[in-house]
Amino acid sequence: MDLQRNHNHTTIVTIEKVIDETPTVRTLVFSDDVMSDVLPGQFAMVWIPGINELPMSVMISDESGKAAFTVRKHGESSTGLFNVKVGEKIGIRGPYGNSFDLKEGKLLLVGGGTGLVPMMRLLTHVRPTDDVTVLIGAKSKDEVFFEDLANRLLEKNAHQVIVSTDDGSYGEKGFVTDLVEKYVEQTKFDGVYVCGPEIMMYKTVQSAHSRGIFVQASLERMMKCGVGICGSCCVGEDLVCKDGTVFDGQHLSENKEFGKFHRNKAGILENY
Amino acid sequence: MDLQRNHNHTTIVTIEKVIDETPTVRTLVFSDDVMSDVLPGQFAMVWIPGINELPMSVMISDESGKAAFTVRKHGESSTGLFNVKVGEKIGIRGPYGNSFDLKEGKLLLVGGGTGLVPMMRLLTHVRPTDDVTVLIGAKSKDEVFFEDLANRLLEKNAHQVIVSTDDGSYGEKGFVTDLVEKYVEQTKFDGVYVCGPEIMMYKTVQSAHSRGIFVQASLERMMKCGVGICGSCCVGEDLVCKDGTVFDGQHLSENKEFGKFHRNKAGILENY
Amino acid sequence: MEPNIATSIGPIQLDRPVMLASGILGISLDVFNRLYRSGAGAVVTKSLSTEPWEGYPNPTIFSVNGGGWINAVGLSNPGAENFAKMIEPNKDVPIIVSLVGSIPEDFEKMVKEFQNCKVTAYELNLSCPHVAKVGLEVGDDPELVKKIVSTVKNSTNVPVIAKVGLGTTHYLKTVGTAIDSGIDAITAINTVRAMAIDVETQRPILSNKYGGLSGTPIKPIALRCVYEISSKYDIPIIGCGGISTWEDAIEFFLAGASAIQLGSAIGDNWIDVFNEINNGISQYMKKKNYSKIEEMIGLAKKS
Amino acid sequence: MEPNIATSIGPIQLDRPVMLASGILGISLDVFNRLYRSGAGAVVTKSLSTEPWEGYPNPTIFSVNGGGWINAVGLSNPGAENFAKMIEPNKDVPIIVSLVGSIPEDFEKMVKEFQNCKVTAYELNLSCPHVAKVGLEVGDDPELVKKIVSTVKNSTNVPVIAKVGLGTTHYLKTVGTAIDSGIDAITAINTVRAMAIDVETQRPILSNKYGGLSGTPIKPIALRCVYEISSKYDIPIIGCGGISTWEDAIEFFLAGASAIQLGSAIGDNWIDVFNEINNGISQYMKKKNYSKIEEMIGLAKKS
């Protein structure tokens, strides 16, 4: 059944568990063999019946055969997903997109907010010999999540998980991108991976790429189809859903729109 | 390519060789891996572009990877096929239909006219230990064909190939069904197989089945779709294209229409 | 409680909601009996005309590589009179007699032929896309539709269904006209006018050039027609077009159909398809706790 | 001799006969450049309106299990003015600007916005099946079609194409009206109105309920439309609908199309599909000994 599944066709799944990560972020767990095995960086199109369909990175689950979405409540659609209760149904299609090229050795993972989702899955792929630094950025203390999870996933590795908050209410004070600059300055990482607000990704890519360090970012854009038809997710000549979501620092540094513009629902370029 | 071929979709092939069997019967040879390997009894729907599409038993070819149709020129359509020249193209789809259940031991094959086509393919499946009798019925001497071919295919077997003509101009004189009656009377065959005019099949089935001998006939009916949609090939509650073309004597003896009626192009029952 | 998959289409009662569509295997009473035993809730006959028709020469059916069939059988049929004689012995099978013609009198005459037969309903084929002067050319003419429907309704007490399709006049207009003229139910849809060309020989494949597309490709189109009709009119609907699984059947019920018909699926899955779909519907009803088909008809319009 | 796959659609000259259809990846000049490099002979923009439109909420695109897509993007677009600014730098890519609107003045205004842009042609979208007041609702009104076509023809020297589809008025009538009003070419067809319902949640999947079916399921329908138009009228035709292989492309040429457009095939085979089809056409022409596309246009009508 699952082998034959047309991954573009919407499959209905039932939410089995809801975890409150912060007052505005929840993880919704469901059973699905296909989604439980996606590659780090891959996403699904998630249908909240009667409300909307949104692209969501596929979150890992402790239990095999299960997967999750970790959603921050924001506008109408994400709030709709945030409010889905145990036993209720959502539709999923995918997985879509490429995935991170995980280097060996000294790794730096940088995530902000729900941008941590692909980072957590990436952590399940590191080798025991990798030395991993995770930087988590948040506005304030009560927006911090996945710190414990990151530590747990890295139990067998040389690692550090460092949190920074803009207001200093937890961990280091300041923007996580300042921490990035500091770390790439002092360590020649074998790979840097980032997902979060575009400005965070832009600065991280700059910090690493300008020093010749391999860096990849997982981009977000307005997505309608997820399959390379509608064009809504374009960044320069790239289509995020089809060519990405993961792009190399080299490629991004040549893209005219990355870090500067995104398109709104009508397709009009807007500044970040 | 051929493995993925949708067998209901028309494939165009080029006629490579035309063999005159009699003044009114020709064999047209073409290359096609799928058709070269069909089971005895199976047929194809053959498109003569601009003219018609006809069901045709798939004839064997000496060369591997090739198949053929042996057509008697009759009405407009079969004459159209008869007139196809080397280098010209026809369309084929299939193979369709079931095939003969070949018993071991003493076998009797009865064929008339182009009804010999499935019999020739059946001969390529007999085992060296089988003792095979082939009865060929024809109106007169110049309508006899495939006698040499049958002998050649049976080189390694205990066998006899006997021709009867209605006018006695060649072989035995009389109807082949009289020969059938004679042979099933004197020999307890392990299997009797017949294809030809319905009356020949009807009598053959009667002769064998009434004596408890396993017998199968390959029926012909008006065919439009070949796939069990249009209904034009029905005989009683059977659809020849889908349930047949090969039926057991037991089944046929219970069928109200076999040997008595067939349907014309409008679907009206007509007597044989 | 075991769900009951019986259904009513207005005045028509069926034990099972999946019927054989017109033109599919539909020329012999023996075959009808076999299909009924295989799970069909009713069989619709090949569309019958006043006189026997030979139809078009082959090729009359083409299998589309991506799925579905294009046919231009040309409404070959033995004529109403011959057909009526053939089905006279019928006792068990709910037979819906499909009729095709150019003028009201054609239909009136044919209905008379069937007066000694057990006929569950008549289905007026107003929508064959590839035969001149009948089918869609009739369905596209509202005045004619009105006259034909009224004439047939006046000639018989047996329920009368109109079968519509995508023609040159908007099918919703035809539906409206048929309803105003007293029709009992609507079957939607017939095949969609289509074509295939062979690139090697550079000619249309079907002898008639144009044919009607059926099977999976037209399912999303047929489904929207059922939804449109049931959103606009209060009339029992029989959904038809590309149905091949129980999920498809449920989609049509949710869109507003009281029963369904299928044809092309037989070419792909043979006649086991009837019971596969019946069983799937049953399972679904059990899961959703429905005791009757009726409970799910049109539910998708509520959202 | 290497065959030449250049083609003319009336006054429009293209180096390659396969274009990107409107609404597919069609909102960014950078992407247009990339598609042109990938083998597209021209790109048609997303249909543009006088004002920016957000379109419908998601889900806007649904993948049909048996093949094809149903979309109700709702003509989201940045508006003609924004779009014209974006493509002003264009030098290389043959861009066909698709326009959508309700009244002749909408079109007149939009054409003005593009006066400083290199525009190969305008394509008037008279056939979007799922947005009220524009698209098909315009195409279905012959008087309006006449006015819009005449107005646009009077506003520009750039060739003007009308894109038609299956609506409530017969599309051949729309084609006739457009031709009488001076149109230079016809694109046939747009998506076909369709629907999908989720049986678990029992609701239409697309936020707009109805959408347009595209991709392989509609190919046989689109092909017959091209054949019908070219049999009835003497007008250059661009075939569109379900084309995904070079054989499909050839079928459309043989039916009478001078060029083709594709969209959905990109969702299945990504943008390599352009050169795959270009190469297939080339091979076919070599085998059949054609030196120009023109030689095969409409050949299937001769048989």
Ligand SMILES: Cc1cc2nc3c(=O)[nH]c(=O)nc-3n(C[C@H](O)[C@H](O)[C@H](O)COP(=O)(O)OP(=O)(O)OC[C@H]3O[C@@H](n4cnc5c(N)ncnc54)[C@H](O)[C@@H]3O)c2cc1C
């Ligand atoms: C590949 C990818 C993975 C994502 N993963 C996650 C995740 O794991 N968790 C999470 O909470 N969010 C994730 N998002 C973001 C998410 O899709 C929504 O954009 C976000 O939840 C805000 O949606 P909203 O409609 O509630 O916000 P609104 O207030 O309606 O809109 C806020 C902004 O969200 C963006 N947005 C709205 N709809 C879409 C859409 N269909 N596609 C992309 N952006 C949209 C728009 O840019 C808009 O300006 C991901 C986005 C992408 C592209």
Ligand SMILES: Cc1cc2nc3c(=O)[nH]c(=O)nc-3n(C[C@H](O)[C@H](O)[C@H](O)COP(=O)(O)OP(=O)(O)OC[C@H]3O[C@@H](n4cnc5c(N)ncnc54)[C@H](O)[C@@H]3O)c2cc1C
């Ligand atoms: C399974 C099967 C295998 C066959 N194999 C051969 C074969 O190997 N060689 C051969 O010469 N013939 C074969 N036939 C018969 C062949 O299909 C034609 O029926 C025959 O050639 C006469 O065709 P016609 O149109 O020229 O004759 P017409 O003079 O037009 O018609 C004569 C009779 O042929 C029958 N006929 C016409 N069209 C069809 C059709 N589409 N399907 C079935 N019957 C039709 C009708 O009963 C008609 O009464 C086979 C038929 C079937 C059903």
Ligand SMILES: Cc1cc2nc3c(=O)[nH]c(=O)nc-3n(C[C@H](O)[C@H](O)[C@H](O)COP(=O)(O)O)c2cc1C
């Ligand atoms: C070979 C064939 C013959 C048909 N003949 C008729 C007919 O005589 N009358 C009619 O109303 N519909 C006829 N149809 C249309 C079907 O009844 C049905 O409406 C259509 O095929 C769509 O259903 P499907 O996709 O399940 O096949 C025919 C269809 C096929 C494929």
Ligand SMILES: Cc1cc2nc3c(=O)[nH]c(=O)nc-3n(C[C@H](O)[C@H](O)[C@H](O)COP(=O)(O)O)c2cc1C
């Ligand atoms: C997502 C999507 C958006 C579309 N948007 C438009 C549009 O804005 N204007 C238009 O004329 N056609 C639009 N179409 C229709 C296509 O241009 C094309 O006519 C149709 O998809 C059939 O071609 P295909 O089968 O190759 O996709 C759209 C199609 C899709 C799938």
Ligand code: FES
């Ligand atoms: S989301 Fe439609 S092209 Fe990427």
Ligand code: FES
């Ligand atoms: S030939 Fe059509 S059902 Fe047998």
